[in-house]
Amino acid sequence: MIRPSDRVMEIEESPTLAVTARAKEMRARGLDVIGLAAGEPDFDTPENIKKAAQRAIEEGHTKYTAVGGIAELKAAIIGKFKGDNSLTYAPDEILVSSGGKHSFYNLCQAFLNPGDEVIVSAPYWVSYPPMVRLAGGVPVIVPTDESTGFKMTAGAMAERITEKTRAVIINSPSNPTGALYTPGELRAVADAAVKKGLLVISDEIYEKLVYDDGNFVSVASLSGEIKERTIVLNGVSKAYSMTGWRIGYGAGPAELIKAMTKVQSQSTSNPASVSQWAAVEALNGPQGSVGAMRDEFEKRRSVMVKRLNAMEGVSCVMPEGAFYAFPEFGGAIGKKTIDGKAIDGSVALASYLLDEAEVAVVPGIGFGNDSHLRLSYACSVDNIEEGLKRIAEALGRLK
Ligand code: GLU
Numbered sequence: 001m002i003r004p005s006d007r008v009m010e011i012e013e014s015p016t017l018a019v020t021a022r023a024k025e026m027r028a029r030g031l032d033v034i035g036l037a038a039g040e041p042d043f044d045t046p047e048n049i050k051k052a053a054q055r056a057i058e059e060g061h062t063k064y065t066a067v068g069g070i071a072e073l074k075a076a077i078i079g080k081f082k083g084d085n086s087l088t089y090a091p092d093e094i095l096v097s098s099g100g101k102h103s104f105y106n107l108c109q110a111f112l113n114p115g116d117e118v119i120v121s122a123p124y125w126v127s128y129p130p131m132v133r134l135a136g137g138v139p140v141i142v143p144t145d146e147s148t149g150f151k152m153t154a155g156a157m158a159e160r161i162t163e164k165t166r167a168v169i170i171n172s173p174s175n176p177t178g179a180l181y182t183p184g185e186l187r188a189v190a191d192a193a194v195k196k197g198l199l200v201i202s203d204e205i206y207e208k209l210v211y212d213d214g215n216f217v218s219v220a221s222l223s224g225e226i227k228e229r230t231i232v233l234n235g236v237s238k239a240y241s242m243t244g245w246r247i248g249y250g251a252g253p254a255e256l257i258k259a260m261t262k263v264q265s266q267s268t269s270n271p272a273s274v275s276q277w278a279a280v281e282a283l284n285g286p287q288g289s290v291g292a293m294r295d296e297f298e299k300r301r302s303v304m305v306k307r308l309n310a311m312e313g314v315s316c317v318m319p320e321g322a323f324y325a326f327p328e329f330g331g332a333i334g335k336k337t338i339d340g341k342a343i344d345g346s347v348a349l350a351s352y353l354l355d356e357a358e359v360a361v362v363p364g365i366g367f368g369n370d371s372h373l374r375l376s377y378a379c380s381v382d383n384i385e386e387g388l389k390r391i392a393e394a395l396g397r398l399k
Contacts, residue, residue, distance in 0.1 A: 056273070096270075199230070
């Protein structure tokens with residue numbers, strides 16, 4: 001028997017990817033599974049971006065690049081920060097990696113020592129705590145609930161700060177709740193963090209997906225002092241429907257970017273060369289598709305949340321951004337299936353819905369909340385309506 005390392009034994013595989021893979025496998029077996037699990041837009045990557053990638057192949061951009069990304073992409077990222085966020089970065093303050101997830105992984109490896117604590121508000125994206133742990137760090141969870149719109153207050157954060165705390169993660173708009181911090185809320189958390197000498201890790205991957213005339217503000221743009229202690233993580237996956245291309249980036253203090261680049265140079269090397277050229281076009285080319293996809297997500301969000309709230313025993317706050325709903329299923333948890341199986345938490349509930357209703361959703365436990373499920377509305381309205389109809393029927397069969 002070959003035993004994996006202790007640190008790998010301590011983590012679970014990513015539940016978002018696991019459920020998505022299981023739904024795919026059931027579909028391949030001919031089952032009519034509705035997928036509300038995948039955290040990726042269902043739109044095709046825009047044509048101009050695909051063309052840029054084809055051009056890159058034809059022009060021979062198929063070799064190693066600089067570890068931290070080609071100069072053209074760094075320039076496009078710098079232009080994006082200037083134009084969208086009024087933030088000024090130099091090339092040595094930017095690192096391009098193989099997806100936003102990889103940027104976060106590099107950061108943990110480059111920044112954390114064993115025992116260092118990182119403040120993570122729950123509900124959190126499933127991969128933050130495991131990536132902190134893989135680097136020897138300790139995720140310190142700050143629970144939030146509907147009463148604060150699932151947002152961590154500066155006071156709740158301050159209570160968890162110890163002499164071992166090194167960083168706090170902010171993810172606005174949030175995966176899985178869709179919560180969007182106001183500039184005032186961001187400033188309160190960031191000021192408190194900076195005062196204690198913490199690093200602010202701002203995951204801004206859902207920046208472009210904000211609804212109801214909401215306004216995205218990067219925490220790094222709030223003051224020079226905050227910017228100096230903030231690393232912004234972003235990428236092209238969600239805004240440009242480019243999840244498979246794997247291009248994310250980090251922007252922050254040069255010494256930290258240098259350390260992250262060192263980790264990348266000794267692990268993956270550069271992100272895929274062709275994908276980098278596609279990302280240059282995504283950031284520099286026409287932006288019309290971004291707004292069009294956003295508008296479509298906004299319509300789908302309304303359909304999903306209205307239907308969820310119409311179900312007995314289910315309640316869902318209106319997400320302000322991203323493309324997920326994170327409803328509470330208090331009325332279903334504690335019940336039993338007709339054949340007597342207990343629905344004792346979100347894993348049992350999600351399995352029941354996949355087996356009985358053939359609808360794939362992600363159990364809330366992976367996000368830190370066991371009475372919730374995460375449903376993605378990055379799929380057609382027809383799928384949302386059919387999926388929720390099946391969920392309502394299946395919940396109605398619980399006793
Ligand atoms: N961020 C997406 C999600 O939460 C992508 C999948 C993943 O890497 O977790 O579903």
